[in-house]
Amino acid sequence: MIEKREILQTMHMIQQENFDIRTITLGINLLDCSDRDANRCAERVYEKICRTARDLVKTGEEIETELGIPIVNKRISVTPISLICQDDPRPIALALDRAAAEVGVNFLGGYSALMHKGATLADERLLASIPEVLSETKFLCSSVNVASTRAGINMNAVKEMGEIIKRTAELTADQDGLGCAKLVVFANAVEDNPFMAGAFCGVGEPECAINVGVSGPGVVKVALEHVKGMPFDVVAETIKRTAFKITRVGQLVAKEASKRMNIPFGIVDLSLAPTPARGDSVAHILTEMGLLNAGAPGTTAALALLNDAVKKGGIMASNHVGGLSGAFIPVSEDIGMIEAVSAGALTLEKLEAMTCVCSVGLDMIAIPGDTSAATISGIIADEAAIGMINNKTTAVRLIPAVGKKAGDLVEFGGLLGRAPVMSVNTQDNSEFIARGGRIPAPVHSMRN
Amino acid sequence: MKKALISVTGLDTTGIIARVAMKLYELNINILDITQTILGGYFTMMMVVDLDGAEKSFEEINLELEPVREELKMSIHMQRMDIFDAMHRI
Numbered sequence: 001m002i003e004k005r006e007i008l009q010t011m012h013m014i015q016q017e018n019f020d021i022r023t024i025t026l027g028i029n030l031l032d033c034s035d036r037d038a039n040r041c042a043e044r045v046y047e048k049i050c051r052t053a054r055d056l057v058k059t060g061e062e063i064e065t066e067l068g069i070p071i072v073n074k075r076i077s078v079t080p081i082s083l084i085c086q087d088d089p090r091p092i093a094l095a096l097d098r099a100a101a102e103v104g105v106n107f108l109g110g111y112s113a114l115m116h117k118g119a120t121l122a123d124e125r126l127l128a129s130i131p132e133v134l135s136e137t138k139f140l141c142s143s144v145n146v147a148s149t150r151a152g153i154n155m156n157a158v159k160e161m162g163e164i165i166k167r168t169a170e171l172t173a174d175q176d177g178l179g180c181a182k183l184v185v186f187a188n189a190v191e192d193n194p195f196m197a198g199a200f201c202g203v204g205e206p207e208c209a210i211n212v213g214v215s216g217p218g219v220v221k222v223a224l225e226h227v228k229g230m231p232f233d234v235v236a237e238t239i240k241r242t243a244f245k246i247t248r249v250g251q252l253v254a255k256e257a258s259k260r261m262n263i264p265f266g267i268v269d270l271s272l273a274p275t276p277a278r279g280d281s282v283a284h285i286l287t288e289m290g291l292l293n294a295g296a297p298g299t300t301a302a303l304a305l306l307n308d309a310v311k312k313g314g315i316m317a318s319n320h321v322g323g324l325s326g327a328f329i330p331v332s333e334d335i336g337m338i339e340a341v342s343a344g345a346l347t348l349e350k351l352e353a354m355t356c357v358c359s360v361g362l363d364m365i366a367i368p369g370d371t372s373a374a375t376i377s378g379i380i381a382d383e384a385a386i387g388m389i390n391n392k393t394t395a396v397r398l399i400p401a402v403g404k405k406a407g408d409l410v411e412f413g414g415l416l417g418r419a420p421v422m423s424v425n426t427q428d429n430s431e432f433i434a435r436g437g438r439i440p441a442p443v444h445s446m447r448n
Numbered sequence: 449m450k451k452a453l454i455s456v457t458g459l460d461t462t463g464i465i466a467r468v469a470m471k472l473y474e475l476n477i478n479i480l481d482i483t484q485t486i487l488g489g490y491f492t493m494m495m496v497v498d499l500d501g502a503e504k505s506f507e508e509i510n511l512e513l514e515p516v517r518e519e520l521k522m523s524i525h526m527q528r529m530d531i532f533d534a535m536h537r538i
Contacts, residue, residue: 001496002529002533002537004483006532006536007453007532010532010535062507065507065510066527067527067530068525068526068527068528245535245536249531249535252530252531252534
């Protein structure tokens with residue numbers, strides 16, 4: 001029999017400490033919708049998504065009620081669209097957006113291209129359409145993989161992405177560059193990530209799969225409040241135990257959703273994902289360890305410990321762990337990160353260091369609107385290099401805030417939050433970016 | 449056995465347990481365990497119940513509890529025990 005204190009602990013986590021299931025993401029393989037003609041392809045895509053995801057939102061809501069835990073988002077990830085159509089993909093983008101609205105999900109990811117080694121004609125067409133598509137659609141998210149440990153860094157794609165991010169920001173300038181919040185540039189992108197904006201359904205995935213992302217930075221923070229001043233051994237153990245409990249609930253929800261929808265269970269993603277709400281911040285876990293603000297010396301070590309302990313605790317709690325599985329450090333979506341930037345404690349360079357030890361990367365960072373495309377490409381190249389060399393996923397989601405300068409505030413609203421514009425190192429790098437070509441894969445990628 | 453936890457919290461008054469138990473009886477829901485305390489006039493009760501005998505679905509039972517919530521002006525929350533088992537038992 002479960003003890004009363006255990007029941008109270010669970011209820012307290014949910015009611016007071018913002019513990020929730022962040023997302024049930026249904027991965028749908030669209031390879032069978034492929035067609036030379038974009039309009040025909042769009043019809044098939046729309047039909048398949050509506051058919052497969054018909055019960056997703058309803059099922060999520062039922063589980064939410066019965067287990068008494070909020071499931072914040074119900075989402076869909078699809079096969080990278082550049083793989084299913086060579087034609088101009090814009091009709092497919094519109095069909096995806098309509099399908100998302102029809103089934104009631106709040107985001108659909110997979111307007112994507114995998115071009116870490118080079119681009120196909122379809123990749124080029126998709127890339128060219130991204131700024132317009134993200135300004136014209138509501139639910140669609142886009143991602144581009146520009147590097148991998150096995151293939152190196154595609155510097156042509158890196159160059160292009162700098163320009164695309166600028167253009168997307170300009171086309172959505174009236175919403176503070178919101179389009180860029182739905183666009184991620186990856187190195188070592190994963191195929192089963194349930195989190196947006198970078199979710200897509202990889203080519204190695206089954207016909208469809210249920211992937212679940214848990215959350216609960218508030219729960220970890222509160223657990224650490226009980227071990228104030230104790231050595232790091234105790235801190236790590238406390239985080240492990242908490243991550244185990246959180247992940248067990250994620251596994252339960254994933255299994256329930258899989259059973260009810262008769263769709264195979266894919267993975268549970270262990271990531272600690274913050275929201276802008278107080279008490280739901282990854283940065284505040286770091287400050288709880290004894291730092292005045294995220295960004296203070298010691299931050300990278302604190303984050304490394306957190307990321308590792310979350311994995312160690314979570315990995316025992318689920319049959320299949322996957323996705324990004326680590327701590328997220330988005331700036332605009334985390335009240336503690338916003339405070340750190342506003343206090344001048346956290347710089348872009350420190351964030352870059354932090355991305356070496358956690359998932360994922362430079363995330364939801366507003367930069368001055370006049371930042372050049374080459375500078376953005378340089379930031380992407382640096383982040384991709386970290387991912388490539390360290391055999392991990394890294395990502396860049398930067399938002400050039402048109403007409404704004406460092407220190408100004410941008411507002412995205414909802415889960416996307418608000419962000420102070422961060423200053424960027426503007427030393428000229430245009431000759432570096434103009435070179436193009438490929439940075440070869442590192443020697444340790446040759447494992448065979 | 450399909451078990452659920454019903455938690456009842458709010459200002460203490462007479463007949464809370466009676467009212468909730470009567471409704472459960474009507475729905476053919478067996479009570480397996482009750483713990484209850486009062487702290488500073490604040491009533492907290494946790495009931496573990498067995499839903500196997502109930503003809504109505506989880507959602508319908510939840511709706512049936514709505515008039516009891518309103519009448520007692522208390523928060524009455526029902527959730528499946530699976531979430532506690534998952535979190536606290538290996």
